Amino acid sequence: MSRMFSAFKRHALRSLFSLCILGVFIAHATGAIHLNLLEGLELMSYDARLRMTMSHQKIDEIVIVDLDEKSLREVGRWPWKRVIVSELIKQLFDKYEIKLLGVDIVFAEPDESSGLPVMEQLATNELKDIPAFKTALESLKPRLDYDQLLADGLNFRRVILGYSFDYRAETTQVGLLPPPVFNQQATAEAQQHFGIHLLEASGFVANLPLFQDNVISAGHFNVIPDSDGIVRRVPMLNAYKGELYESLSLAMARVLLTEPFVEFGTVESGGYHSVEFIRLGKTKIPVDSSLRTLVPFRGEQGMFPYISAVDVLTGKADPALLKDKIVFLGTTAQGLLDLRPTPVANVYPGVEIHATLLAGILEGKIMQDPAYADAMEIVLLLFIGLVMILILPIFNPLVAMLGTVLVIMFMFWLNIRILEELHLIFPLASALLLMLSLFLFNMSYGYLVETRRKKQLAHRFGEYVPPALVDEMSKNPSFNISMESESREMTVLFSDVRGFTTISEGLTPKDLSILMNAYLSPMTEIIHQHRGTIDKYMGDAIMAFWGAPLEDPHHASHAITTGLKMLQRLEEIQSDFQKRGWPPIKIGIGLSTGMMSVGNMGSTFRMAYTVLGDTVNLGSRLEGITKQYGVSFVVSENTCHAAPEYLYRELDYVRVKGKDKPVAIFEPICLKTESxxxxxxxxxxxxxxxxxxxxxxxxxxxxxxxxxxxxxxxxxxxxxxxxxxxxxxxxxxxxxxxxxxxxxxx
Structure with missing residues (x-):
């Protein structure tokens, strides 16, 4: 009865702690608490899904005329004279016959580089009495008024200018804003009815009235990064003094679709009202509650044709690339500060962000992050959490791990499919992290309950391996504690004392025992220091191996290091042997690397954790032939290849006793760096x-x-x-x- 109560208590505690974990995730999903970690992971998961589903399909209908480094080098640093910009626009429309131009640049200040204001001042003051000067100035004025020349170049052409809103505390008002798409009354009604959270600007930097009055429209080119500094969304509509203004891509889409009005598209159900998209006629553009839309990145930079602005100016651009195309005028030059961090690249041109948005609007492939996704996230968390709390304690760790991994993979796959087919974004990181958290907690709890059994098993391994490895096995949950035999690539070592029979005949049994302890103890210590497992002592001989019970990818290197250290240590203890009147000791060491069987082997009466196989036999033979070559250390060819950082002296190509296949044998000397x-x-x-x-x-x-x-x-x-x-x-x-x-x- 007490055992049943104890088991019930353990399960109740486990379930209670699991429910607490679930509660934290639910609280974050409902907005009761805010976890930066979950928010950051959700953004990272979105980036990963986006990169996996990008089409990488290039679009030729939209072209970017680039104020690149080449243009700045050949024409001059920015800002260019307005007469040059005017000539560029004329070239695009008159020579290359483009369909529409969006300008990702703002012309907020007058261009006085021609010196016209100075000459006008002279004509009014110092040179007012010289009629010839005034006459010459009047004739030159049309050619020196660069702003008017640009305004003339904009007039009667399909040009959408760009401008920028300011979100800083101080108020900035430069230039003239275009007419808003929603006035104060319409904006207030939308906020009240749909609960929109508007991005309210404090100021703006817009184009000079002279330019704004000569174009068909203008749109803001603001991109607002998320909390991690990455640009994923762009506000389609931005608020200023209670009115809503459209973005550059939205303004261009409205002109291209010949739709005069922007409307709100809503979802209304059971008293629930929410703006899900904005509408241009039949075209829907999904937005969130702040009227931002996700940028439908197609790939890395270069999904649209780029043409250097200087090539357009000089007429070197291919007309076929521009005729009847939608053109963005922007920059990729680093000094002009229009490069943004995005999910697809740390440095991404702002102008291509707007081009990507326009392409997504025209194709109807803008991703949607629906408002009901929050409710679905809560339901999903509750379902996953309660199911895992019920079933995880039932399964063993392997089944629980496989099940958790399969469900995580299925959820990720399903989320990817929904994104690809329906262009819907649903939260993913919270559900995956909840599953992982519950799995880790339950496995950790089970580990603590079974600590005693694992320690007992580790004690069994302690008969073979050094304490440091026993501790590592106990702390490593991925360690397979089974002692069943398996085939594994390892390295085995044999060492033997030369002339042991003669040595033993000259000593009393007690002195012989003391001598062997004085020899075997430092040798064993060296083997343990380099992750070796002692297989057995055979009188004066030692058998050890590397690569089990813990796998060791550097087993050959560790074994060679051990052999060299053993020979070095043997030289150091010879003086102590001499003081005690013992004869000097020389040893032979053989190493062999290859596949061998390792595990608990023996009979029903006695079991031992050992290694068997041809590789093991070869190691024993190599130790035996060390004296034939007058060396202390011989290794096989496989060992030599597995530890290339050492220098070797090739001894011979031999066929050892009991083996038909010849092998090359080598003497390890030292590390290559020590030669x-x-x-x-x-x-x-x-x-x-x-x-x-x-x-x-x-x-x-x-x-x-x-x-x-x-x-x-x-x-x-x-x-x-x-x-x-x-x-x-x-x-x-x-x-x-x-x-x-x-x-x-x-």
């Missing part, structure tokens, strides 16, 4: 000598090995090859000789 010039020279000469030997160039090989043996008389290896060469000079090998040396003993 000396003399060592490199020796290894190069040795490599050359081996090549000559295997090509049966006996005389040259003999000369090379003789040189090596003379310079390094302590190396037994070079004497071995000189003896073989002398034998082969007297007894020519058969035609099938492949340079392999076969060992007939272990």
């Amino acid at each position: 000396s010039e003399s060592l490199i020279c020796e290894l190069d000469l040795h490599k050359q000598a081996l090549s000559e030997y295997r090509q049966q160039q006996w005389a040259t090989a003999q000369a090379s090995f003789t040189k090596l043996a003379t310079q390094y008389p302590e190396r037994k290896l070079y004497s071995i090859y000189l003896d073989r060469i002398a034998y082969f000079q007297a007894n020519q090998p058969s035609e099938t000789w492949d340079g392999v040396y076969t060992f007939t003993t272990k």
Whole structure:
């Protein structure tokens, strides 16, 4: 009974904490609390979905005439003289016959670069008594009044000018605004009826009245970034002093569609009123409660043809690219500060944002973020949360993880499909994070409940591995605690004391035991320090491996480091052995890397966590042949390839006892970064000598090995090859000789 009550208590506590997590997400969705993390993740998830669903389809009907670096370099820095801008507009309409021009630039100040105001002042004051000057000035005035020339260039042409609203605290009023699309009364009625949250500007920087009066319309080019500084939406309608003004893209769409009015499209159901879109005739443009619309990015910069403004001025542009096209005049030059961070690029031209919006309006492919999405988010969170709270405690961790991952993948896929097919945006991050949070909490709770069992299992591994790895296994939830056998690429080490029988005969059993402890303890410590697992001690021999129970992608490197450190440490303890009157100890070490079986193996009476396989047998054979070459450390060719950061001396190409397939064997020397010039020279000469030997160039090989043996008389290896060469000079090998040396003993 107490056990049932204890289990009920545990499940009740788990459910209570899970409900608290769900409550936090519901509170955020209803607006009761605000979590910056969730808001940021939602924006990031939108960006990811947008990038995955972009069409990357280019549009030729809309063209961007670019005030680029080339134009500024050839014509001069901005602002250009208005006479140049006038000539550019005339070229676009008269020579290239474009359909409509949207200007993503504001002309807020008069152009006095011609000097006309100064000459007019002179004519009024200092030179007023010189009739010839006044006459000349009157004849020159039409050519020097650059603003009037631009106004004349705008007149009777389909041009939409751009301007900017100011949202700062101080009031700015420069230039003349176009007529609003909704007056104060209509705006107030819309706010009252639909609950619109308008973006209210404090001021504006618009075009000079001379220009505004000579164009068919104008639109603001404001882009307002989200809380993370990324531009995703553009206000279609912006409020100023209680009136609504259209954006540049909306003004151009209205002209192109020949629709004189902008209307609100609403959803009304059960007393619920909400503006879902604005309407241009039959064309609907989805907006949010602030009358902003999502920019339907098609891809990175370059979805529209770009033509340098200077090429239009000089007539070098291809007429086919511009005839009957919709044109935006804007800039990509960095110095003109119209580059924006967007979901598709950190630096994106503002003019292409407006071109993208216009294309989306004309194609009817603006994404919609409907008002009812908030209600759907709450329902979805409740459903997901309650279902997971009920079922997660039932399943084991693997099933729970797979189920959670599959549901997350399905939700993401479904959201993507809705976005692609219906152009609808629904919240995603909150639901995914709720699922992940509930999963992690339940798995963590289960982990805490089962800590005792896992610690017991870790204690079992502690018989084989160092304490540091036991601790790592205990803290790693992804570690597979099964001790069943599996095949894995690993590295195995064998080491053995040379002449142990002779050493043991000269010592008492007690002294022999003390000596072995003094030898095995530092060797074991080095193996543990480099993530090795002790398999067993076999008298004076040590067997260890790397790559299990924890996987180790650098198992070969760790094993070689261990072997070199063991030899180094052995030299250090020899002096202590000498003081105790013990004989010096020499060891041989063999390493082999490859696939092997690892796990709990044995009989019903005794089990051991060990490794088996041909790779293991090869490691044992390599340790046995170290003395044949007068070296302390031999590794296989696979080990050499798996740890390329070390320098090796190739010893031979051999066929060990019990193996038919020959293997190349090597002696590890040191890290490549620790090598000396003399060592490199020796290894190069040795490599050359081996090549000559295997090509049966006996005389040259003999000369090379003789040189090596003379310079390094302590190396037994070079004497071995000189003896073989002398034998082969007297007894020519058969035609099938492949340079392999076969060992007939272990």
